[in-house]
Amino acid sequence: MGTSPLSSARAARAKIAERLKQTMLDAGLTGLELADRCGWHKSKSSRIARGITPPSDDDIRAWCNACGVPELAADLIAASRTADSMYVEWRQLHRDGLRQVHAKTTPLYQRTRTFRVYASNVVPGMLQTAGYATGLLRSITTFQGTPDDVERAVEARLARSRVVFEGDHGFALLLEEAVLYYRVCDDEAMANQLRALLSLMARPNVSLGIIPFEARRTVWPLEAFYAFDEGLVAVETLTAEINVSSPGEIRTYLRAFHQLSQHALRGTAARSRITRALDTLG
Structure with missing residues (x-):
């Protein structure tokens, strides 16, 4: 790679x-x-x-x-x-709380025309519901021991996510099927999040693919990454956000995204996997 x-x-x-x-x-x-x-x-x-x-x-x-x-x-x-x-450690980015990070990156989201997102651990931020985002950001704040501004951070995340509904933005998103089962919030919030995914799939500017458990891999599961047009890739690790701007490295991530896309289910098949995960919540 x-x-x-x-x-x-x-x-x-x-x-x-x-x-x-x-x-x-x-x-x-x-x-x-x-x-x-x-x-x-x-x-x-x-x-x-x-x-x-x-x-x-x-x-x-x-x-x-x-x-x-x-x-x-x-x-x-x-x-x-x-x-x-x-390479910026999360503790440094979040030293004053989580809200400011969302506010700071909003201009990047607004000027990006094409998003390519691969998620192996959680639902991508721009698709998150308030309940799901609250559970996730609460756990991040607790784990990192950073200032608790979760309520304001969720508001900022949802505000940043308006790019899905406003303007000329296209979203190509790949989720490992396991993401549909990871409980980062309570069951009710998780169910609402899965229903939101089903709704978002109907949008003409959103292409959502689910990489099934049984996919025969040519690219192994990677850490989550967000490609903003062809000028920046943000990679999320446990300890830091790594911003890739080297053209050669960006091409490598886009090639990985393309190959991962070959494993993904879309349309009715993807909806079936989401519905199956929703059914486990009772």
Whole structure:
């Protein structure tokens, strides 16, 4: 499946470190001399140059000034921020609660024309009902130990999801059949969520496929990912959101999506699987 997004994030960070190291060498400085010029502990420049300590914006400015090339700082800071955004821990994203993340990503949802979503663990956010979202976000908040703003976060998630009903947006969504059975909320809320899926399938801008338990796989179950047009893929892991913007990696995810699509049931067959899961709720 190619290079992992985590390794790409690390590679981007290593590239920043290498550029800073080369700038130091071009200036004819040692790590100790650079640290002295910046007023740092003697080991700090070494840790930055080896990629052990990610530099802050101020660190990069001080480094470039010490090397006599302050004009390089802006480009290096921009590259560093891009590397930082590739791998962001959920605890950092959610440090002030969950609501702001939904509000922050709403513009991305609004400008995306084609969504391709693969879900192996939960119903995708843009299809979630209030009850399902409440149960899921409550469990995330409890697990992460982050501030409890679940009620406001659910409102923000539902507001962001209006793109399904408004504007010119197309949704191609793949769910592993197991998603229909995972209980992230009470039975009543789960039943309402499954009924909502049946209703959403009728929308002309929504293509929903269910990958059945018994599918003979050519692509193994993956962690959930969201492709926004062909410019960004967001991958959700237990600890972090990984944002993939490398064209080569995006092509790999879209190829995986295409192959996973070959296993999916649609139309009446997909509705039958959802109904079967609904029947287990009594």
